[in-house]
Amino acid sequence: MINIDRCLCHNRTFASLKDVAAAHGVNDLESLQKIVPFGNNCQLCHPYVRVMLRSGQVVFNQVLTDSALEEIDVDVDIKPKEEID
Numbered sequence: 278m279i280n281i282d283r284c285l286c287h288n289r290t291f292a293s294l295k296d297v298a299a300a301h302g303v304n305d306l307e308s309l310q311k312i313v314p315f316g317n318n319c320q321l322c323h324p325y326v327r328v329m330l331r332s333g334q335v336v337f338n339q340v341l342t343d344s345a346l347e348e349i350d351v352d353v354d355i356k357p358k359e360e361i362d
């Protein structure tokens with residue numbers, strides 16, 4: 278099983294990004310990038326950060342892409358990990 282938990286290019290975990298977002302009241306990727314450096318290289322972390330900002334999930338076991346997110350309603354289908362466990 279894969280565990281995807283960070284922006285690899287900046288070695289910045291989604292958990293740490295979640296904490297920064299909460300501390301600054303930020304709920305979108307672009308605003309978060311203005312506060313903390315991440316996601317400006319390959320950008321493969323972007324869909325994970327978008328889901329994290331909506332759901333609170335910080336570890337993922339499946340590959341997400343921006344195009345795949347457009348096909349699903351992440352507001353409805355993805356719950357915080359704490360609710361799943």
Ligand code: FES
Binds near residue numbers: 315318321323
């Ligand atoms: S994994 Fe985040 S920019 Fe590459």
